[in-house]
Amino acid sequence: MKLLQTVFNTEFENTVRSWAETIKTNGCSALIHVYIPYCAEFRNEDMRRIRHILGTCIPDVPVIGCSATGAIIGGLLNDEDAVISLMIFEEESTSVVVVPYYARPDGEDVDKVLKFAQNIPDLKGLELMTAASYSKLERAGRIIDNLPQEIEIFGSVAVGDAKNPAFVFADDCPESYEGSVLVFYCGSELHLLSNRMFGWKPIGYPLKVTKAEGPLVYEIDGKPAYDVYNHYLQIKKDDNFFYDALEFPWEVRIDEETAYLRHAKSVNPDGSILMSSIIPEGSEIHLTYGDPRRIIAHTKETTLKIRDFAPEVINIINCMGRKLFWSDKEDVEISVLSKLMNTMGFSALGEIMRHNGTTLLNNLSIVTIAMREGPKGALPEVDIDLFEKSSNMPVMARLALFINTISEELIEKNNQLNDMLYKASHDALTGLLNRGAIERSIYEYHEEDCHDWHLIMFDLDNFKMINDSCGHLKGDDILKALSGILSEYVKEIPNACAGRWGGEEFMIFIKSCSDDDAVRFAENLRLRVKKDCSHNVPITISVGVTGHRSEECVIDTIARVDELLYQAKNTGKDRVCSDFSTTN
Secondary structure (H helix, E strand, C coil): CEEEEEECCCCHHHHHHHHHHHHHHHCCCEEEEEEEECCCCCHHHHHHHHHHHHHHHCCCCCEEEEEEECEEECCEEECCCCEEEEEECCCCCCEEEEECHHHCCCCCCHHHHHHHHHCCCCEEEEEEEECCCHHHHHHHHHHHCCCCCCCEEEEEECCCCCCCCCCEEECCCCCECCCEEEEEEECCCEEEEEEEECCEEEEEEEEEEEEEECCEEEEECCEECHHHHHHHHCCCCCCCHHHHHHCCCEEEECCCCCEEEECEEEECCCCCEEECCCCCCCCEEEEEEECHHHHHHHHHHHHHHHHHHCCCEEEEEEEHHHHHHHHHHCCHHHHHHHCCCCEEEEEECEEEEEECCEEEEECCCEEEEEEEECCCCCCCCCCCCHHHHHHCCCHHHHHHHHHHHHHHHHHHHHHHHHHHHHHHHECCCCCCECHHHHHHHHHHHHHCCCCCEEEEEEEECCHHHHHHHHCHHHHHHHHHHHHHHHHHHHCCCCCEEEEEEECCEEEEEEECCCHHHHHHHHHHHHHHHHHHCCCCCCCCEEEEEEECCCCCCHHHHHHHHHHHHHHHHHCCCCCEEECCCCCC
16 A cells, blocks of 8 residues: 655646556556645635546546645645645555445435445445534434444544535535545455544533533523633634634533543524534533643554554544644644654544444544555554654643643542541441431521421331341441431432431431321331341331421420330330321
């Protein structure tokens, strides 16, 4: 496999004619990628001229292209020129098939594309270059993922903005501002390996998306979404919003193991934010920023994987936001890989890759596709510390490191404080509130001049006998099982909290309920414990119930419920006693 590259200049046509001779001599398949600077003054004229020359000089070679920024040539990012890369395949079995999906008569029928792909022999990879919306990509991805897992799926989102819309094109079809181009890579001796590099890390505290519809986020923590950018980052509602916000994407957390990054595209007059994809209402998000330590670690890890694959060419899809993060050191990561192997690609608005069976749109990542024909050759020499030696972090990257380190320390201190507060207010064995926490709740409510509250106090029957006959470990297990039942049950009682009072005694504090409801809650708990807390010995509880009287102090109410508890124990156990006129 060979890689030839050039920029669009006065010698471009002569260069392409020399390429034609190389392809003719080689006699095998080839593929051209064209990257047009998305905001170039003469981008449309340049694109037409480039396509005309390619179509005239090498008409049989398939061509794909898009609007881009920072195309890779000679191992560096070129922001100024259109870059054209030619891959020449040297194995007779290798071929590529380009499908300008937007120009197909069947248009949106992804199922037909899937069936087409399933009938291609020795299919090894599928490249997707797109200007389509995320919703279209998501639907297409779900269908394409029906292809066998060993087939690599990767791609890029063309770059554009409000003034310069993104586009893609293929062969002699007109450019499309909402379509996609597919490239199928085939061959018995063709080998592909995709990887991705991250490095963005959450900063600050988690925020909650309180109002959203699809990719449009209206409110975060009950306030206009834009307030996050205005308050924390001083990013203004102007033409630079997209570029300023791109460096601070959101980490959207799905669960403890799954999160993804999404960036803001624009801000509306009402303060709502249009994101790069759907953000579910209720999601927990963090603002993120590039952590140079993570970037270095991911680059090292991926470089070793690529080296062990022994590629002949690497297609690199670098995020535009990542490029902005490195500022004048934008070539750092690209140049590390390029010192080892032949590289091509560009900085995209989004990076596409199938990971763990699902094709995902990534942001702020680098997706690499290593390519090789035939068996592995000699592995390239790799200095794993090359990145750190050549990075010379820009001031903004060092500032990010400082911010992230401070954030980590603050969050760690906050977690330590929360842990201390939890231990100070919770019982170590059962996880319930301890006596001090329950007492504080009662006294604080009473001091607000609130007298409408009730107490339910209960005790495990015959617990000393259980401990003596079964052992203290068994007794601890019973206490924990009882506490689990109590924790679940108290969730069913409005305005209630429960805790371990001491030993085998427990207390429930209820605000604003009737006498009859308090007794009913106590009786239901007694029955539930008797039914669900069996540990090869009968488990029952004795319960006292009372309500606070406006003329008395808190300690009197507590003393009275304690007396009612012992009345229940002294009159047969496994019962509820109260001092209300309707029950006893």
